[in-house]
Amino acid sequence: MSLQNLLDLLPDELESLAESLGAPRYRGRQIARWVYQKGVTAIDEMSDLPRAFREALAERAHVADLEVDLRTPSRDGSEKFVWRCGDGARVQSVLMPDRDRLTLCVSTQVGCGFGCTFCYTGTMGLERNLMTGEIIGQVVGAMRVLGGARRPTHIVYMGMGEPLANYTATVKSLRLLVDQRALGISPRRITVSTVGLVTAIERLARENLRVNLAVSLHAADNSLRDRLMPVNKGFPLEALLAACRRFPLPVRQRMTFEYVLLAEVNDALEDARRLARLLMGIRAKVNLIPFNDWNGSDFSRPSLPRILGFQSILLERGITATVRWSKGEDIGAACGQLREAVPA
Numbered sequence: 001m002s003l004q005n006l007l008d009l010l011p012d013e014l015e016s017l018a019e020s021l022g023a024p025r026y027r028g029r030q031i032a033r034w035v036y037q038k039g040v041t042a043i044d045e046m047s048d049l050p051r052a053f054r055e056a057l058a059e060r061a062h063v064a065d066l067e068v069d070l071r072t073p074s075r076d077g078s079e080k081f082v083w084r085c086g087d088g089a090r091v092q093s094v095l096m097p098d099r100d101r102l103t104l105c106v107s108t109q110v111g112c113g114f115g116c117t118f119c120y121t122g123t124m125g126l127e128r129n130l131m132t133g134e135i136i137g138q139v140v141g142a143m144r145v146l147g148g149a150r151r152p153t154h155i156v157y158m159g160m161g162e163p164l165a166n167y168t169a170t171v172k173s174l175r176l177l178v179d180q181r182a183l184g185i186s187p188r189r190i191t192v193s194t195v196g197l198v199t200a201i202e203r204l205a206r207e208n209l210r211v212n213l214a215v216s217l218h219a220a221d222n223s224l225r226d227r228l229m230p231v232n233k234g235f236p237l238e239a240l241l242a243a244c245r246r247f248p249l250p251v252r253q254r255m256t257f258e259y260v261l262l263a264e265v266n267d268a269l270e271d272a273r274r275l276a277r278l279l280m281g282i283r284a285k286v287n288l289i290p291f292n293d294w295n296g297s298d299f300s301r302p303s304l305p306r307i308l309g310f311q312s313i314l315l316e317r318g319i320t321a322t323v324r325w326s327k328g329e330d331i332g333a334a335c336g337q338l339r340e341a342v343p344a
């Protein structure tokens with residue numbers, strides 16, 4: 001019988017596991033503390049559990065943590081982690097310090113099947129979904145590597161893959177992040193990004209998780225978006241924006257729209273005006289991401305005056321618009337740059 005990965009289990013499930021081994025349910029809460037809060041991977045080190053229970057637990061379960069394959073620091077202070085999963089697949093996370101914030105960007109799939117034309121990760125194709133324990137393992141693993149001194153304050157689901165295409169594992173990992181018995185991170189500090197899977201956005205709206213949503217828009221009309229993001233053919237802008245309007249945003253929270261600026265493709269002032277019209281009536285903020293070049297891409301980054309011109313149109317229309325100079329560009333960790341070689 002294969003062993004159950006404890007990192008795949010919610011605190012309630014850990015309690016049921018304890019009970020199934022003949023122990024009181026609170027033993028499950030103790031396991032959750034060891035696994036999620038202390039980052040312990042050896043069951044034998046869970047010292048407040050009775051020895052006989054630890055032995056019974058080890059026959060049923062283990063902690064399948066991710067191994068750090070590579071740690072690459074960037075000149076700007078960010079750091080890329082390459083993790084190796086149990087089957088040899090590699091995924092990446094990026095840690096980005098910014099004043100008192102420490103944001104960890106996690107992956108949800110090995111590769112990505114959505115094929116956005118400007119995205120390096122998209123050139124990999126989809127290899128497989130990550131399990132819950134492999135998503136949450138990036139957070140626990142980063143905490144372990146950092147030691148007790150620092151801990152990620154914000155988590156963004158913007159690494160390799162489309163989080164909502166791996167819906168069940170993504171949502172379970174979100175529950176682990178916000179559960180006080182597991183990682184206990186405020187949902188306001190968690191952002192899930194999506195390419196715009198309308199049915200999954202509507203499903204997420206019903207989960208009552210209260211996390212932030214970031215929608216990758218990248219074009220303000222359907223014909224251009226069809227070309228840049230094939231997903232638009234299934235979920236065109238009207239349907240996507242309607243789902244965004246219905247999404248239950250907590251008070252004082254805004255929905256983020258990501259817009260990668262591609263020279264002479266989607267960076268004209270008319271594109272900015274169209275974008276502003278599209279977002280009317282939504283509590284929106286726009287992240288403008290000047291394109292990060294990669295070898296073999298057909299796109300380039302617009303000039304600074306063009307970037308600022310685009311931004312000012314949005315600002316004039318009352319839309320908060322920030323230019324995001326990606327972190328980790330020199331280490332291939334910037335937005336749309338994450339790609340990992342497939343192990344031989």
Ligand code: SF4
Binds near residue numbers: 113122123160161162
């Ligand atoms: S932008 Fe996101 S959804 Fe599109 S190919 Fe890249 S990783 Fe996939």
